[in-house]
Amino acid sequence: MSVRDFREAGLPLPFPCEKWAHDADFIREILDHVGDKWSVLVIGTLGTRSLRYTDLQQAIPGISQRMLTLTLKQLRRDGLITRTPFAEVPPRVEYALTDLGSTLLSLVLQLSDWAASHHDKIRRHRADYDASVGKAVAPAHGGRPLASGVE
Numbered sequence: 001m002s003v004r005d006f007r008e009a010g011l012p013l014p015f016p017c018e019k020w021a022h023d024a025d026f027i028r029e030i031l032d033h034v035g036d037k038w039s040v041l042v043i044g045t046l047g048t049r050s051l052r053y054t055d056l057q058q059a060i061p062g063i064s065q066r067m068l069t070l071t072l073k074q075l076r077r078d079g080l081i082t083r084t085p086f087a088e089v090p091p092r093v094e095y096a097l098t099d100l101g102s103t104l105l106s107l108v109l110q111l112s113d114w115a116a117s118h119h120d121k122i123r124r125h126r127a128d129y130d131a132s133v134g135k136a137v138a139p140a141h142g143g144r145p146l147a148s149g150v151e
Contacts, residue, residue: 039075
């Protein structure tokens with residue numbers, strides 16, 4: 001059923017987990033892989049062309065060699081990117097989105113654009129929240145609270 005079908009029938013929309021009850025664990029695992037910050041940035045970066053490992057690492061500020069390697073392995077395992085080695089000296093390997101990976105591109109770019117468009121508001125909300133609960137924030141830690149309290 002589509003969202004419109006639910007609304008026209010006067011039915012409440014099911015929560016996401018209700019819609020996938022039979023495969024919920026696996027779907028959450030997929031969301032974990034494709035929704036983490038490094039996967040989003042890798043998919044978005046590979047959106048227009050294939051790239052060598054070093055070029056990919058340079059295009060994504062802050063990603064470590066270890067995280068890029070792990071992210072690429074996960075995305076390959078899920079069938080979202082390809083790894084193509086070339087028999088050259090020095091050896092060359094390029095990564096590209098698969099057809100399946102390309103289906104995520106517009107969503108990833110929309111999510112990235114949303115984050116870029118709203119980051120100032122979110123920063124203000126975080127500062128207001130932290131001030132209201134009395135958390136000390138250290139700029140050296142990226143503005144994250146030093147205390148980790150659970151509400």
